[in-house]
Amino acid sequence: MSTLAFAPDDADAIPLLPVTPESLDAALATLPPDQAAWARRLGFRAGAGEVAVLPGPDGIARALIGRGKPEARARGRFALAQGASRLPEGIYRLDGSLDEHDAREAALGWLLEGYRFARYREQAAPKARLVAPEGVDAQRIEALARAEALTRDLINTPASDMGPAELEAAAREVAERFGASIAVTTGDELLAANFPMIHAVGRAAAPHRAPRLIDIGWGSEGPKLTLVGKGVCFDTGGLDIKPAASMLTMKKDMGGAANVLGLAQAIMGLGLPLRLRVLIPAVENAIGSDAFRPGDILRSRKGLTVEINNTDAEGRLVLADALALAAEDEPDLTVSFATLTGAARVAVGPDLAPFFTDDEDLASALTRGGRDWADPVWRLPFHEPYETMIEPGIADLDNAPSGGMAGAITAALFLRRFAPARYCHFDIFAWSQANAPGRTKGGLMQGPRALLAALPEALGL
Structure with missing residues (x-):
């Protein structure tokens, strides 16, 4: 079972002292001589995530945990989280030597380190629990940890158990829990209902995996925030079929939907004073006699026509109809999340979540939020000169411009043609390729922590 909550405050909690290599000697000098000698005998050097358990007359007297060298701290996230897996069972309390930013990251990372995907196989979770460090917003951190657990669970579940109907069921559970x-x-x-492109992309799937649009509404006062998440529960590529190797992780092609559901859960759980709408076009891009074809021209909800030059560029099609619906409600801010393009991975790699917006203040707030909440993001441009690349001539828009250049930007420009005026788009990977501190291999939340931190400034909350 994943441990996604802080331990209750306990006067007998084991002191946990964060130590850097440069502060090691000074830290050991503050300890009783026998404990300092024990730490030295263990060979403790304060490397990132390294721990040393120091005995006392009644058990564990205290523990040391390494923060690593300055370059390790600058390059990595959640180094202290490794302690959750390396320390023996017990309740621990950080000694208070960390500043607010580092204490927040340590606390969040500790909870995220407790995540395990155990639907198909039992997975042992860490048994070392942490008291919420003094000065951190424990409620917010727990809400974010639970949100990430939901996101990861949805992404990690294979398409056999996470089709459009199952994604709808997950959305219903979240909605009903918060009224x-x-x-x-x-x-x-x-x-x-005039969602022709959502229908076209999903119509070849089996009847029990029929396409659908999920529409959640919450809150009666405050600014309007609309979240749109790509819910392609499996992407074969359609008739432009993907190579086998490229299909291996396509259960994660609904990662945008998983991210917005996780974020929506956090927003509702924290009771933010806004009107929230969540739109998820949920489909399977299947191969069948009724599959849409290269060369087809689809008419969108907005009325714009789209030439299909690649059936594997389907995510932008389903998002376009959902964004057109969002625009009809004139929200104060609309944000889409999608595992949309390989070009975004080429541009910034798997660890950064690129985003697009014309709003300078929002861009600055997102960058700060990503830095403050260990959720690295990077702004890419809506580069106007590339607009001609998505205009094929035979139709209003081209879903897959030829040439292989600027694929993430042209996809974002395509979406902007349908979106409300104030719009931000995240093109995320939603996947950790290997185990890392606070991030097990598999599904991942990328961007929502940065956005949640930016909302007070972006919406005047």
């Missing part, structure tokens, strides 16, 4: 409204338009109802 939110939810409406779902499914199958051929999408055509009657």
Whole structure:
């Protein structure tokens, strides 16, 4: 079972002293001589995540945990989180030597280190628990940890158990838990309701995996925030079929939907004073006799026509109809999350979440929020001269411009044609390729912590 909450305050909690290599000698000098000698015999050097358990007359007297050298602290995140897996069972309390930023990162990382995906196989979670460090917002950190656990669980679940219907069920559970409204338009109802591109992308799937649009609403006062998440529960590439190797992680192609559901859970759980709407186009991009084809021209909800030059560029199609719906409500801010392009990974790699916005203040707030909450983001441009690349001539828009250049930017420009005026788009990887402190291999939340931190400034909360 994952431990995603802080331990209750306990006067007998074991003191946990964070130590850097440069402060090691000074730290040992503050300890009783026998404990300092024990730490030296253990060979403790205060490397990132290294621990030393120091005995006392009644058990563990205290523990030391390494923060690593300055370059390690600058290059990595959640180094102290490794202690949750390396320390023996017990309740620990950081000694208070960390500043507010470092204490917040340590606390969040500790909870995230407790995540385990145990749906199909039992996974042992760390048994070392942490009292919330003094001065941190424990409620917010716990809400973020639970949000990330939801996001990871959804992404990690294979498509056999996480199709459009199961994604709808997860959305219903979140909505009902917080008293939110939810409406779902499914199958051929999408055509009657004027969501033609969502229908086109998902119509080849089996009937029990029919395409749908999930629409959640919560809150009655405050500014309007709309979150849109790409919910492609499996992407074969369609008739432009992906190579086998490229399909291995396509269960994560609904990572945008998972990220917005996790973020929505946090927003509702924290009771933020806003009106929240969540839109998730949930489909399977399957291969079948009714699959949409290269060369087809689709008409969108907005009325713009789209030439299909690659059926593997389907995410922007389903998002376009959802964004057009969002625009009709005139929200104060709309943010989309999608595992949209390989070009974004080429541009910034898997660890950064690139985002696009024309709003300078929002961009600055997101950058600060990412830095403050260990959620690194990087701004990419809506570069106007590339608009011509998404205009094929035969239709209003091209879903997959030829040439192989600027793929992340042209995809973002495509989405902006349908989006409300104040718009931000995240093109995320939503996946950790290997185990790292606070981040087990598999599904990942990218961008929501930065956005949550930016909302007070962005929406005047």
